[in-house]
Structures are given as structure tokens and as C-alpha cells.
Amino acid sequence: MQKAIKRVYMSIIFLFLYAPIIVLIVFSFNKSKSRGQWGGFTLDWYIDLFRDRQIREALYFTILIAVLSTLISTIVGTIAALGINNMTKIGRTVVLNMNNLPVLNPDIVTGVALMTLFISIRMELGFLTMLIAHIVFSIPYVILAVLPKLRQLNKHTAEAALDLGATPAYAMRKVIIPEIMPGIVSGALIAFTLSIDDFVISFFTAGTSATNLSILIYSMAKRGVKPTINALSTLMFLTVLILMLIINKKNDKGEDIII
Amino acid sequence: MNKNLIELKNLTKRYNGMTAVDSINLTIKENEFVTLLGPSGCGKTTTLRMIGGFEDPDDGEILFEGKLLNNVPAYKRNVNTVFQRYALFTHMNVYENVAFGLRIKKVSKSEIDRRVKRMLKMVDLEGFDKRYVDSLSGGQQQRVAIARALVNEPKVLLLDEPLGALDLKLRKEMQIELLDMQRSVGITFIYVTHDQEEALTMSDTIVVMNKGVIQQIGTPQDIYNEPTNRFVADFIGESNIIEGTMLEDFKVAFDGLLLDCVDKGFAPNEPVDIVIRPEDIRIVVNPDEGMIKGTVTSVVFKGVHYEMIIESDTREYLVQRTMMFPEGSVVGMNVQPADIQVMKRGDVLCSEEEEEE
Numbered sequence: 001m002q003k004a005i006k007r008v009y010m011s012i013i014f015l016f017l018y019a020p021i022i023v024l025i026v027f028s029f030n031k032s033k034s035r036g037q038w039g040g041f042t043l044d045w046y047i048d049l050f051r052d053r054q055i056r057e058a059l060y061f062t063i064l065i066a067v068l069s070t071l072i073s074t075i076v077g078t079i080a081a082l083g084i085n086n087m088t089k090i091g092r093t094v095v096l097n098m099n100n101l102p103v104l105n106p107d108i109v110t111g112v113a114l115m116t117l118f119i120s121i122r123m124e125l126g127f128l129t130m131l132i133a134h135i136v137f138s139i140p141y142v143i144l145a146v147l148p149k150l151r152q153l154n155k156h157t158a159e160a161a162l163d164l165g166a167t168p169a170y171a172m173r174k175v176i177i178p179e180i181m182p183g184i185v186s187g188a189l190i191a192f193t194l195s196i197d198d199f200v201i202s203f204f205t206a207g208t209s210a211t212n213l214s215i216l217i218y219s220m221a222k223r224g225v226k227p228t229i230n231a232l233s234t235l236m237f238l239t240v241l242i243l244m245l246i247i248n249k250k251n252d253k254g255e256d257i258i259i
Numbered sequence: 260m261n262k263n264l265i266e267l268k269n270l271t272k273r274y275n276g277m278t279a280v281d282s283i284n285l286t287i288k289e290n291e292f293v294t295l296l297g298p299s300g301c302g303k304t305t306t307l308r309m310i311g312g313f314e315d316p317d318d319g320e321i322l323f324e325g326k327l328l329n330n331v332p333a334y335k336r337n338v339n340t341v342f343q344r345y346a347l348f349t350h351m352n353v354y355e356n357v358a359f360g361l362r363i364k365k366v367s368k369s370e371i372d373r374r375v376k377r378m379l380k381m382v383d384l385e386g387f388d389k390r391y392v393d394s395l396s397g398g399q400q401q402r403v404a405i406a407r408a409l410v411n412e413p414k415v416l417l418l419d420e421p422l423g424a425l426d427l428k429l430r431k432e433m434q435i436e437l438l439d440m441q442r443s444v445g446i447t448f449i450y451v452t453h454d455q456e457e458a459l460t461m462s463d464t465i466v467v468m469n470k471g472v473i474q475q476i477g478t479p480q481d482i483y484n485e486p487t488n489r490f491v492a493d494f495i496g497e498s499n500i501i502e503g504t505m506l507e508d509f510k511v512a513f514d515g516l517l518l519d520c521v522d523k524g525f526a527p528n529e530p531v532d533i534v535i536r537p538e539d540i541r542i543v544v545n546p547d548e549g550m551i552k553g554t555v556t557s558v559v560f561k562g563v564h565y566e567m568i569i570e571s572d573t574r575e576y577l578v579q580r581t582m583m584f585p586e587g588s589v590v591g592m593n594v595q596p597a598d599i600q601v602m603k604r605g606d607v608l609c610s611e612e613e614e615e616e
Contacts, residue, residue, distance in 0.1 A: 154342070154344055156346035159333070159346070163311060163312075163338075163408075164359050165334050165360050166363055170363065175348055
């Protein structure tokens with residue numbers, strides 16, 4: 001009996017969580033343009049998607065920004081983590097708290113703040129500002145992903161490499177980076193997911209010249225929801241889902257849990 | 260006699276105003292097994308790390324084959340280290356770990372293969388080439404660490420508490436194995452440990468350190484039988500340390516007793532510390548036949564012997580004998596003159612637990 005109640009309770013929770021997405025996915029295959037009724041199965045909306053120049057452009061921006069911001073934030077974040085790891089205990093605590101603050105900060109505050117900053121230094125809002133914004137909000141997550149790996153590392157590992165004749169640069173390249181690679185990959189995956197996922201910060205920093213998918217969906221929805229939006233959202237959801245599965249799969253293998 | 264390989268001259272290291280190693284002088288010869296022994300925080304690891312090139316001395320010199328080593332970076336020193344908890348490369352398999360140093364030296368592939376295989380055979384890890392180090396037991400990881408260092412054929416191997424993470428039985432086995440390896444490869448080992456038994460088992464020379472200062476340098480027998488001060492006597496094995504007075508050569512007095520001993524060279528009536536090892540006190544059943552009379556107050560069975568505390572009128576003696584005398588029995592105790600070790604009193608540096616590193 002108790003078991004049954006537990007099951008029902010769980011099912012209700014998951015139903016609430018996933019019902020909207022399931023409806024979205026189902027309606028992305030709906031032949032009828034109406035949101036209320038089922039008009040038969042179709043893939044037309046998906047085909048439409050790829051015919052739409054605006055959407056193709058937004059997709060291109062989204063991926064380009066995701067790739068570039070992932071690359072840059074992973075490099076910067078890893079170097080930062082290496083530095084933080086070598087700090088004294090007090091310094092490390094201070095820097096880590098400063099690092100965690102942007103993670104907890106509401107996106108809208110971050111977005112408005114970045115926009116204000118860009119305007120105040122007379123940077124035109126567009127692709128570059130959006131890219132910078134994505135790099136900025138990704139770095140703390142990369143640091144949080146890499147640091148535990150560094151902490152796990154035997155403190156003499158780098159010395160062992162030097163001891164065997166490796167120059168400091170060789171030791172970094174051939175020993176330290178490979179040893180912490182799982183953390184770096186996790187950090188990169190998180191940065192990529194966050195970049196694709198982000199709407200609020202992008203919205204405030206993109207200006208009019210650059211439009212990514214989330215901004216496009218938002219502006220399309222204002223003009224009334226077309227079924228293509230459902231198809232596009234479904235694809236974005238699947239992309240993020242796959243990335244999350246990869247991250248969790250890595251975590252299952254006994255690597256650090258980040259999200 | 261073998262020639263000098265490493266010389267430390269007035270070597271000093273300070274951390275935030277604390278002196279970790281205080282102007283030590285030490286000469287290490289070729290093929291010698293030298294152990295730096297002391298409690299944690301005594302400066303033994305810091306000394307080793309300065310020889311390895313991981314700490315810069317604040318003062319003094321390190322000479323290697325007569326050449327100054329101070330400013331040579333770690334990766335250019337002909338010295339290899341087995342680190343505490345091994346510090347193996349977990350993203351590489353056993354073979355690659357051992358081959359790491361050789362690959363840097365651009366040794367040919369076939370030569371690397373030959374030397375790695377030979378080394379793995381020596382440390383009894385044949386067939387483990389492809390295994391990742393995380394899948395190995397502590398003892399096996401330990402062997403990989405030794406192989407990884409020895410394959411480079413260094414002139415000196417530094418070992419920083421290499422057996423500290425192993426359980427007692429494995430530690431004893433590895434002690435013997437390490438000793439065999441040292442004999443067979445014929446290189447100098449500098450070994451750091453806080454385990455006095457380990458030091459006594461393995462070393463040609465023991466360097467006892469405390470608070471950054473060398474207390475005594477000598478063979479295991481010297482250190483055990485002729486400790487130069489209270490700290491060494493106390494740290495190496497168990498001992499009865501008694502304050503007394505050296506009346507003249509070969510005559511020492513304490514607790515109103517006058518005993519013969521084999522020590523000389525003290526000032527008349529100089530205050531001294533006397534060491535008597537627990538196993539050197541013999542017990543006679545008839546109290547009147549002993550030099551010292553006492554009552555057995557505690558008996559503990561230790562396997563090879565009984566450890567008894569025997570209280571005389573003035574002090575307690577720790578005594579180890581294979582024969583048991585029941586608690587409460589009154590007995591006599593005798594000590595041979597050769598078993599009485601007289602030490603200068605000096606200002607005694609006593610052990611204090613301090614954080615190392």
C-alpha cells in the first residue's frame with residue numbers, strides 16, 4: 001500500500017514536470033495548425049524549419065556562439081582553476097565565493113548588468129557582446145567542474161613528472177592536463193549546454209543584429225505560436241537532453257558530479 | 260671506502276620565519292643506504308625535497324659529485340624520487356608510467372621496451388603492463404613507483420616514507436624487497452621515515468633528526484646502543500632514561516647507587532643522562548642478589564616477551580624479559596656495565612608534533 005502511494009506520488013510529480021514538454025513534442029507533429037486539436041501526423045513543420053532563412057541564421061548564431069564560448073570559457077576557466085588550486089586556503093575560499101556569486105545571481109540581473117556595462121563603454125550590442133556574455137557566465141561553471149579534479153590529484157603528481165625529467169611545460173601538457181581532463185570535458189559540456197539554453201542574458205546583450213534561437217522563438221511567439229516553434233523547441237530540448245545524458249553518463253563512471 | 264656522492268653543507272630552510280632545517284651537514288657516499296629518521300616536523304622530508312629540487316634552500320650548499328646542485332632545476336638532476344602515496348599518473352597504464360622518464364630522454368623504442376620490461380620483472384609486476392594504476396593494490400602501486408624511478412638509472416633514489424600507506428605485514432615484506440633491490444642495482448638510497456624499526460632494519464647509516472637539527476649520525480647499532488642524547492635514546496626503541504652523575508671515568512652514580520660502566524671522558528661529577536634498555540635489565544628472584552630492589556607493578560604479554568614495570572624506592576623501570584614475574588613480587592635487578600649508556604646532558608631538544616609541509 002505504502003509502496004503504491006509512493007509510486008503514485010512520484011508519477012504525479014513527473015507528470016507535472018514533463019507534461020508540457022510531451023505536449024510540445026506531440027504538437028510539433030500535428031498537421032492541424034490549431035493548438036487545440038489533433039489533425040494527423042506530419043513532419044512538415046520540421047521541413048519548414050530548415051527552409052526558413054531566419055531560423056537557419058539563428059541556428060548558425062546559436063551554434064557558433066555555443067562553440068566559441070565553450071572553447072574560450074573552458075580554456076580560461078581551466079587556467080583559473082589551476083591558479084586557484086595553488087592559492088593559500090584563505091585566498092582560495094575568497095576567490096571561490098566570488099566565483100559562486102555569479103552562479104547564484106538571477107540571470108536577469110546578470111543580463112541587465114552586462115547590457116549596462118556594454119552600453120557604458122560604448123560597445124555596440126551584437127554578436128560580440130553576446131559572445132562575451134556567454135563566456136562570462138560559463139567560466140564559473142568550468143572552474144567548479146575542474147577544481148574538484150585538481151583537488152583529487154596527488155599533490156606530488158606534478159613534482160613526480162619534473163623528477164622524471166619533464167620540463168614544467170611538458171609536465172603540464174602530458175600529465176596535469178590529461179589527469180584533470182574528465183573535469184575539463186564536464187566543464188565544456190556544461191558551458192555548451194548553458195549557452196544553447198540561455199535566453200535571458202542573450203536577450204539583453206544581443207541587440208538587434210544578432211538573434212539566436214531562443215530569442216527568435218520568443219519573438220515568433222509574440223506574433224502568435226506557429227507549429228514551427230514547437231518543432232524548433234523540440235529539437236532544442238532534445239539537444240540539451242542528449243548533452244545532459246552524456247554529462248550524467250560521465251558522472252556514473254565515478255567522475256565528479258557537478259549538476 | 261666509497262667516494263662521497265652528496266654533501267650537504269650548512270643546509271637551511273625556513274618557512275614563514277620557522278626554521279624547518281637548521282644548518283645541517285651530512286655526507287652521503289656511493290651505494291649507501293641512508294635513512295633520515297625523526298618525528299613529523301623534524302625536517303627530514305624538507306631535507307629530502309631540497310636534494311630532489313622541490314624546495315630551494317635558504318642557506319647552505321648541496322653538492323652532487325662535488326658540483327653545486329642548488330640552482331639546478333628538479334628536472335635536470337640525476338636523482339629520482341619515490342613520493343609519499345606514490346603520485347603515479349592515473350591516466351596512463353603501468354607500462355607508460357614506467358616509460359615516462361625514458362620517453363623524455365628520447366631513448367629508442369626498443370631500448371625503452373627492454374628496460375621497462377626488465378624493470379617490471381624486477382619489481383615482480385610482469386604482465387601488468389596494460390593495467391591502469393588505479394586498479395592495482397597499494398603494494399603493487401608502490402612497486403610501480405619504484406620501477407618508474409629506478410628505470411632511469413639515477414645515481415640516487417630518494418624515498419619519502421614509501422611504505423607509509425601499507426599495512427604492517429606488507430611493509431615488512433617490502434622492506435626486505437627494497438633492501439634487495441638497493442643491493443642489486445647498487446645505487447644510493449636516501450630514505451625518509453618516522454618508523455625507527457624500519458630505519459634499524461634497512462639502513463647502513465641512520466641520521467636522527469629533530470626540530471631541523473641532526474641529533475646523531477651512525478650505524479643502526481651505534482644509534483641503538485650508543486645514543487648521544489636523551490632524544491635519540493627515547494626515539495629509538497624503548498628505554499629507561501635516568502639522571503645521574505659521572506663521578507670519574509667508568510663510574511656513574513644515580514639514586515644513591517654507584518655502578519661500573521664503560522664510558523669515559525666526562526668532567527668529574529658531571530651531571531649526565533643514563534640509558535638502560537628494557538631488555539638489558541636482568542631479574543633475579545632473590546631481591547638481595549640484585550643491585551636494585553623493586554616490586555613488579557604491571558605485567559603485559561607482548562608475544563616475544565613480557566613487559567614489566569618494576570618500581571624501586573626511587574623510580575619505575577621498564578623491563579622486558581621472556582620469563583614472567585607476577586605482579587606484587589619483590590625482585591632484584593642487575594645491569595651489566597656494557598649495557599649502561601652514559602650521555603651528555605646538554606640542552607635537550609624534545610620531540611613535539613608539528614605539521615610537516
